[in-house]
Amino acid sequence: MQDFADRWGFGPDKFWLRGERKKEIVEFDEAHGVWHLYGHPESSEVLLDTEHFTPDGTKLFEVDEETAKYFDGDLAQMNGPEHVHLRKQVIRVFNPRFMDRLERRIVELCDECIGGLGGRDRFDLLRDFVDDLAGIVFAELLGIPADDRAMFRMVDVNMDQTAMMTTVEGEDYFQKLTVPLQPLRDMIGEHVDERARNPREDLISLLCQVRKLNGDPMTRDQIINFIIGILGAGHLATPLLIGNTMLCLDSFPEQYERVRADRSLVPTMLDETMRFLTPGNATYRATLADVEVAGRKIPKDQMIRVEIGPANRDPRAFADPDAYDLSRNPNPHLGFGRGAHYCIGAQMIRVETRIVFDLLMDRFPVLHVDPEIPPVYFESPDFTGVKSVTVRTR
Numbered sequence: 001m002q003d004f005a006d007r008w009g010f011g012p013d014k015f016w017l018r019g020e021r022k023k024e025i026v027e028f029d030e031a032h033g034v035w036h037l038y039g040h041p042e043s044s045e046v047l048l049d050t051e052h053f054t055p056d057g058t059k060l061f062e063v064d065e066e067t068a069k070y071f072d073g074d075l076a077q078m079n080g081p082e083h084v085h086l087r088k089q090v091i092r093v094f095n096p097r098f099m100d101r102l103e104r105r106i107v108e109l110c111d112e113c114i115g116g117l118g119g120r121d122r123f124d125l126l127r128d129f130v131d132d133l134a135g136i137v138f139a140e141l142l143g144i145p146a147d148d149r150a151m152f153r154m155v156d157v158n159m160d161q162t163a164m165m166t167t168v169e170g171e172d173y174f175q176k177l178t179v180p181l182q183p184l185r186d187m188i189g190e191h192v193d194e195r196a197r198n199p200r201e202d203l204i205s206l207l208c209q210v211r212k213l214n215g216d217p218m219t220r221d222q223i224i225n226f227i228i229g230i231l232g233a234g235h236l237a238t239p240l241l242i243g244n245t246m247l248c249l250d251s252f253p254e255q256y257e258r259v260r261a262d263r264s265l266v267p268t269m270l271d272e273t274m275r276f277l278t279p280g281n282a283t284y285r286a287t288l289a290d291v292e293v294a295g296r297k298i299p300k301d302q303m304i305r306v307e308i309g310p311a312n313r314d315p316r317a318f319a320d321p322d323a324y325d326l327s328r329n330p331n332p333h334l335g336f337g338r339g340a341h342y343c344i345g346a347q348m349i350r351v352e353t354r355i356v357f358d359l360l361m362d363r364f365p366v367l368h369v370d371p372e373i374p375p376v377y378f379e380s381p382d383f384t385g386v387k388s389v390t391v392r393t394r
Ligand code: HEM
Pocket: 047, 055, 075, 076, 077, 078, 087, 141, 230, 233, 234, 235, 237, 238, 241, 279, 280, 283, 284, 334, 335, 336, 337, 338, 340, 341, 342, 343, 344, 345, 346, 348, 349
């Protein structure tokens, strides 16, 4: 069988997709001053240790006060007791009643979106279906009108184009990341003001009611930053997971047959895609003290790029790591992170993507990637996967 990475045209930067492994678990990139961490046990250890590592990257760059304001309140960049406190409160939005309602709504929306495809024998799985669905679901989570979701695309475009910390000096990076998002910030701000006056059962209302450790409410800017923070992962990564699963099923027809014959394998299939073709293939930590990782001494105030994609192919954690295998159990992949910063949207994503694949398999007895139209990929070095993939139903 043709090699997976060659078949789909993944470049050498995504080396783990070719079954290649780095000789060293820790590598220092002198040109950019970044430490790369490739192993699964070591990455888990770093992600679990909030005493020596923080996700707050702003502390490593000379970020001016104005730029720093754009990050205050972003849960994923916080650390310590304030993070634990805020996270505990925010997670309440995913309560059983909310999840139940969301699940019913996702089924309805999926039905509508698939119905909208009519009898077409070829369509773009993401652009014609999943992008819309993910946008509406996210808008409902936030509690904003579905029409406003068009603005979310600004985050996707921004993340696609922005070279990440490994290629741009710190301050430039922050400027590039924040400035183009001002119209989106303004739109979210209006919803925050409205929801502060008229709370409902949604994430923005909840954020308006949250109290910080000192008893103060979150500021308007902090709420906006929180939402911008989850838009990248939440809105962009969902279509990536669905598109990536499609590539995997197409490449491993025997696994595709298995899951078609036994739908109870759908959740396992999604976790195996999170491992095998990890959508968010890297995250970052800054060292809070001198540390030792995999026998290498890393000084305080250094940037570590935790290479989640390669870690998910570590043979020390996974037998036959380059096989896409729906029997894999357990599957301790790091695709949603680990420990204190474990993805708060993981449960929602599991529900959403399970419904999508159940419905797709119900509606289309045949569904495969169109061999005549190559998929289009996200260019960010931190994300892996498709932003457009044409499928055929015959
Ligand atoms: C397939 C979709 C998704 C993927 C692959 C993904 C991936 C991740 C990963 C790897 C982390 C850990 C980052 C780290 O430790 O540095 C994370 C954290 C996070 N994710 Fe997701 N995510 C997804 C969907 C979502 C959704 C839908 C939401 C919002 C509803 C969300 C909100 C968050 C938040 C707020 C955090 C930070 C949690 C904390 O720091 O306490 N994610 N996600």
